[in-house]
Amino acid sequence: MTRYLVVPQWQGSPSSRAMQLIDGAQAIAGDLPRSSTTVLDVPMEAGESLGTGIHRLSALQRVRGLVADALAAHDADAPGEHVLTIGGDCGIALAPIDHAARRSPGLAVVWIDAHPDLNSPDSSPSGAFAGMVLRAVIGDGVPGLSLDGAITGDRVVVGGARSYDDPELAAVEEFGITALTVEALRDADALADAVLATGAEAVYVHVDIDALDPAEIAGNAHPEPFGITVAELTAAITRLRARVPLVGASLAGYSPASAAAATDDLGPILRVIGALA
Numbered sequence: 001m002t003r004y005l006v007v008p009q010w011q012g013s014p015s016s017r018a019m020q021l022i023d024g025a026q027a028i029a030g031d032l033p034r035s036s037t038t039v040l041d042v043p044m045e046a047g048e049s050l051g052t053g054i055h056r057l058s059a060l061q062r063v064r065g066l067v068a069d070a071l072a073a074h075d076a077d078a079p080g081e082h083v084l085t086i087g088g089d090c091g092i093a094l095a096p097i098d099h100a101a102r103r104s105p106g107l108a109v110v111w112i113d114a115h116p117d118l119n120s121p122d123s124s125p126s127g128a129f130a131g132m133v134l135r136a137v138i139g140d141g142v143p144g145l146s147l148d149g150a151i152t153g154d155r156v157v158v159g160g161a162r163s164y165d166d167p168e169l170a171a172v173e174e175f176g177i178t179a180l181t182v183e184a185l186r187d188a189d190a191l192a193d194a195v196l197a198t199g200a201e202a203v204y205v206h207v208d209i210d211a212l213d214p215a216e217i218a219g220n221a222h223p224e225p226f227g228i229t230v231a232e233l234t235a236a237i238t239r240l241r242a243r244v245p246l247v248g249a250s251l252a253g254y255s256p257a258s259a260a261a262a263t264d265d266l267g268p269i270l271r272v273i274g275a276l277a
Contacts, residue, residue, distance in 0.1 A: 002277040003074050004029075004037040005096075007067060007087040024219055024254030025087030027262035031270060032086075040070055053121035054129050054142060060091060061144040067095035084276050085250040089130040090117055093206045093250040094145070097137050100204045100248035101150040107247065108155040108200030109137060110191065110240070112233065113208035114224040116161040116168050116179070123167035134158070138175055153177045155198045159185050159236075160211040160228050182228050188235040192243045202247045205237060207272060209253040217265045219256035230268045234275040241275075249276040 008025040029039055042063055054060070067085070074083050085096045090113065101107045111117070117134040121142065124131050135141060138156060139149040153175025160182050164172075172179050178198070184190045195203050210220050213227035240246075254269060256262040 001036065001078070001081050003078060003081050003083045004032045004277075005067070005070055005074065005083050005085045006032070006037060006039045007042060007063070007085060007092050008039065020219075020221060020255035020257070021088050021253075023259045023262045024256050027256065027259075027266060028086055028251075028254065028269060028273070031266055032273075038070060038074070040066060042066060053124070053127055054132070054145065055127045056129075057142070057145065060129055063091075064095045064145065067092065068099065071096060071099045082246060082248050084273065085248075086252075086273075087254075088252055089128075090133045090206070090208055090252045091129050092252050094133055094136060094147070096248050096250055097151065097204050097206070098147050100202075101147070104202040104245075104247045105150075106155075106199070106201040107151065108157065108195045108198045108203045108244070109134075109151055110157045110159060110195060110203055110205045111161075112159045112206065112211045112228075113161055114210040114222065114227060115163050115208070116158050116172070118168040118171040118177075119165060120167065120171075123165065125165065135171060138177075140175075155200055157191065157194045157198070159191060160233075162226060163224050182226060185228055185236050186232050188232075188239045191236040192240040195240060195244050200244065203240065203244045204248045204250075205240070205246060205276060206250045206252070207233070207276065209251070209255075209269070212268070217254075217268055219254050219261065219265045221253075221255040230271050234271055237272075237275040246276075251276065 006029040008022045119131045136146040157178045159180045214223035
């Protein structure tokens with residue numbers, strides 16, 4: 001059985017997009033089974049960068065702690081069941097990946113995203129943590145918002161990314177990250193093959209909605225053309241799960257234009273959730 005943790009507000013996004021992310025997360029939560037879903041109440045705080053170049057760092061650190069506490073509570077209540085974390089921007093994946101790595105040594109991380117999120121505070125064009133998350137996952141980040149080295153670059157597979165900044169391309173080389181193009185992912189076995197090639201014994205899968213082609217979903221604040229289809233993505237995840245144990249997952253980035261439009265894309269989103277759950 002899968003447990004769901006919904007985090008409607010992740011403090012790393014600008015206020016206008018944050019409201020869209022909240023609407024999207026709440027719409028998804030409304031279609032999840034109530035008995036196995038926790039909606040995390042995140043306080044609204046501006047936060048301070050604390051001289052790091054990461055906007056709202058102090059608030060991000062606090063939210064990471066709240067998510068970690070919620071995951072620990074899930075373990076106490078239902079040990080062994082994996083959690084699918086939903087909502088906000090890609091920052092929501094940091095604490096769940098840390099949680100999964102502590103439970104499953106030898107974990108691989110699959111990052112399905114139009115953008116690889118491999119900037120550093122120095123290279124980021126925006127200062128938003130959402131564009132730095134994967135780099136923090138592999139331990140190259142600021143204290144309190146970075147993992148401790150449990151996930152190394154050679155156990156990270158980026159899939160479907162098609163908008164790289166130059167420093168992100170350099171990071172792929174520097175950290176030995178495997179990168180699969182959209183075309184490569186159309187072979188349903190390619191993702192599983194790449195994960196198994198890392199030597200991993202378990203996998204965590206993160207999906208940003210913008211990995212999907214814009215024709216597949218309207219509620220995407222950062223559309224990139226020539227993305228993967230829902231059918232191709234779910235096939236790849238299904239094949240991966242058949243070959244490698246899934247111990248955690250996250251879905252981020254659903255940002256409908258308004259609360260009224262938030263249910264328009266639930267069909268394809270629930271198909272992706274079904275593959276991850």
